[in-house]
Amino acid sequence: MASLTAARSKFSVWARGSACGIVHFLSSRTFCSKGAIAGKNIEQAVYQETLLSNPPLLPEIVLNLITPDCRLWWSKVEATNTWFADPFWAFCWPGGQALSRYILDNQKVVKGKNIYDVGSGSGVCGIAACMAGAAHVKAFDIDPVACKIVELNATANKVDMEVTCQNILQETPDKDPPNVILLGDMFYDEALALQMCHWLKCQLENPQPPMVLIGDPGRWAFCHSTHPFNFRCVAKYLLPPTCKEENNGFVHSFVWEQWESILPQEIMTMNVEIHHMTKKASAKVGQCLRQALPSWV
Amino acid sequence: MALRVLVGCKRVIDYAVRIRVKPDKTGVVTDGIKHSMNPFDEIAVEEAVRMKEKKIASEVIAVSCGPMQSQETLRTALAMGVDRGIHVDVSGKDYELLQPIHVSKILAKIAQEEKCDIILLGKQAIDDDSNQTAQMTASLLNWPQATYASKIEKTNGELQVLREIDGGLETVRVKIPAVISADLRLNEPRYATLPNIMKAKKKPIKKVTPGDLGVETDPRIEILSVEDPPERQAGIKVEDVDTLIAKLKEVGRI
Numbered sequence: 001m002a003s004l005t006a007a008r009s010k011f012s013v014w015a016r017g018s019a020c021g022i023v024h025f026l027s028s029r030t031f032c033s034k035g036a037i038a039g040k041n042i043e044q045a046v047y048q049e050t051l052l053s054n055p056p057l058l059p060e061i062v063l064n065l066i067t068p069d070c071r072l073w074w075s076k077v078e079a080t081n082t083w084f085a086d087p088f089w090a091f092c093w094p095g096g097q098a099l100s101r102y103i104l105d106n107q108k109v110v111k112g113k114n115i116y117d118v119g120s121g122s123g124v125c126g127i128a129a130c131m132a133g134a135a136h137v138k139a140f141d142i143d144p145v146a147c148k149i150v151e152l153n154a155t156a157n158k159v160d161m162e163v164t165c166q167n168i169l170q171e172t173p174d175k176d177p178p179n180v181i182l183l184g185d186m187f188y189d190e191a192l193a194l195q196m197c198h199w200l201k202c203q204l205e206n207p208q209p210p211m212v213l214i215g216d217p218g219r220w221a222f223c224h225s226t227h228p229f230n231f232r233c234v235a236k237y238l239l240p241p242t243c244k245e246e247n248n249g250f251v252h253s254f255v256w257e258q259w260e261s262i263l264p265q266e267i268m269t270m271n272v273e274i275h276h277m278t279k280k281a282s283a284k285v286g287q288c289l290r291q292a293l294p295s296w297v
Numbered sequence: 298m299a300l301r302v303l304v305g306c307k308r309v310i311d312y313a314v315r316i317r318v319k320p321d322k323t324g325v326v327t328d329g330i331k332h333s334m335n336p337f338d339e340i341a342v343e344e345a346v347r348m349k350e351k352k353i354a355s356e357v358i359a360v361s362c363g364p365m366q367s368q369e370t371l372r373t374a375l376a377m378g379v380d381r382g383i384h385v386d387v388s389g390k391d392y393e394l395l396q397p398i399h400v401s402k403i404l405a406k407i408a409q410e411e412k413c414d415i416i417l418l419g420k421q422a423i424d425d426d427s428n429q430t431a432q433m434t435a436s437l438l439n440w441p442q443a444t445y446a447s448k449i450e451k452t453n454g455e456l457q458v459l460r461e462i463d464g465g466l467e468t469v470r471v472k473i474p475a476v477i478s479a480d481l482r483l484n485e486p487r488y489a490t491l492p493n494i495m496k497a498k499k500k501p502i503k504k505v506t507p508g509d510l511g512v513e514t515d516p517r518i519e520i521l522s523v524e525d526p527p528e529r530q531a532g533i534k535v536e537d538v539d540t541l542i543a544k545l546k547e548v549g550r551i
Contacts, residue, residue: 066491073491077498080491091492189499220356220380220501246492249349249357249378 042148045084052156055092055124056240057101057253060131063122063153066090089121089146091246094239095185096121098253099215100128102235103182107132109213113179116140116210118168118186123150123161125182125215130159136176137161140168169199177206183214187222197225204258212258217250231256299355300414300473304345304379305404306338306361308370309424322522324393334370337419339377341479343486344449345417346378353451354415356380360407362400364388368502375497376489382502383407387514394516399507401433406510408438413474415456420445420478431478441471447482 049072050064066072066087072080080087103110103125111133117126120139123146129137139150139161150163166173181203187193203210214231216222217239235255244251310316311331318325334342348354359374361367362385371382385403387395408416416435421428435442443449443458447466450457460467461480471477489497507514535541545551 068490075491077491077494080495086495086498088495091495093496188496190501244350245490247496248376248487248489248493249346249380251350251352 042145050090055097056243057097057237061127062156063092063124064149065092084145089149092122092124093185094217094243094247094250094253095215096124098237098255099182099184099213100124101237102255103128103132110134110180114176115180116178117182120150121146123153125184126161127154127157127159130161139163142167169195178210180211185215187216187219190221193221193225214256217253229258231258301412302345302348302354302357302415302417303408303413304341304357304359305418306342306359306370306374307335307422308332308363308367309335309422312336312423318523318525322524324523334373335419335422337421337479339486340483341417341419342374342377343484344479358411362387362403364392371502372497373489375500376493377487381500384502384504386504386506391514395514396517397427397429398433398517399514400430401437402512403507403510404434405437406512416476418478420480431476435476440474440476442476443469443471444478445480446477447480
């Protein structure tokens with residue numbers, strides 16, 4: 001195949017990236033132990049492997065993220081696993097960014113309220129809720145490293161929030177039920193999405209159901225698992241170029257709200273297919289209350 | 298109307314690997330050899346993802362037929378922005394004898410089951426160079442086809458496709474549903490960066506067998522022998538034109 005020069009140049013770039021990753025990796029191996037780094041070591045690893053940066057939609061928040069300026073960005077996925085085992089917290093996902101942006105621009109949604117940030121990852125939604133004046137924020141993530149990161153990120157943003165590693169989908173605390181549940185990009189996995197829907201349904205059956213806010217760019221599992229719910233789109237954000245590069249296939253991110261006082265139905269009442277959010281469809285789903293398009297549009 | 302796109306991605310021996318024929322001449326050595334996605338399929342995947350980003354497509358589904366490792370190829374497609382994958386499990390002897398006709402039947406069946414509007418495939422795979430799958434898939438479904446595409450545009454429910462043909466370019470319009478095969482100049486596929494690769498690990502891959510789809514994979518051809526191309530013989534140098542003419546006469550060329 002003489003005509004494959006384009007593909008060839010691509011592979012050489014990739015090879016260069018991973019080769020340089022390996023060299024760094026060997027030289028900085030001193031305090032890693034597979035999947036089980038804790039406490040001070042996490043701090044040290046985070047300091048060495050991430051950069052405090054602003055997610056593109058959130059100039060007011062800083063997070064410890066793996067960016068193109070970090071060596072791990074260019075290394076193979078397995079190299080990141082040696083340090084952190086699936087560092088999903090090291091990227092600010094588009095759903096989390098959209099939901100945080102929405103909270104910061106609509107502070108009354110969380111002001112003075114008790115908030116659960118479920119599957120907090122970097123903790124971005126919880127941090128945004130703290131900044132918007134929430135009374136109490138509790139972040140849940142089953143990854144112990146992520147929990148530590150949430151603490152670091154909260155400190156970096158000078159906010160105070162509670163973090164727990166407990167799997168809320170399996171054991172939901174009885175004390176202090178939340179007024180608002182935040183789900184930033186929690187529908188990335190099919191099985192998890194189904195569990196999440198089941199759990200959400202239980203929460204909404206409480207005598208005083210919480211408000212549920214979801215940030216999602218239109219993931220398959222979200223579009224195909226949330227039919228029983230009456231979600232309406234309350235915000236739509238265009239993803240900035242750097243965010244699009246981290247999320248191939250997505251151009252927008254949306255914030256969805258469960259209609260208050262309407263319980264989820266067994267039968268699909270509305271096909272929440274975001275890509276079909278034409279004028280007609282969005283009018284059907286509920287009015288798209290806000291269409292915030294940042295200045296780079 | 299947003300469309301649902303089915304894209305094929307074949308796992309092939311990496312284009313940079315030197316191919317070795319097995320000593321028993323039944324095929325080429327594949328064990329322990331670096332594999333990657335067929336480069337023309339990468340172009341097809343890229344085009345499908347761009348259609349999604351332009352909101353022409355609502356969903357992109359990638360299909361790969363082959364052994365367990367084909368899921369790695371699907372993960373690459375998912376990291377490029379495909380929504381979900383379907384792995385059609387064909388392994389061992391069955392895989393060695395899997396032919397374009399079988400893959401076409403599999404693709405046609407999946408396209409119907411998943412209610413796809415467009416099937417986007419690489420024009421050919423760099424291992425067997427068959428260049429048959431897109432054409433046969435179109436035929437099985439009785440859909441229009443636009444092969445060797447170097448540009449695809451959507452115009453009122455139709456696709457306008459610029460095709461690479463001998464000595465120039467041809468523009469065709471096809472009604473949807475349609476099968477399109479990608480040529481080299483259609484686009485330049487993106488690199489899958491770390492955050493995309495990580496997120497792709499969580500995207501769904503459904504595993505099915507040809508049997509589940511009701512497709513027989515009985516071989517239609519028998520491989521008699523696979524051989525290396527003959528080695529080129531060394532030439533000779535001649536002193537002057539007269540000797541050259543004499544030599545050419547000797548071998549009967551003039």
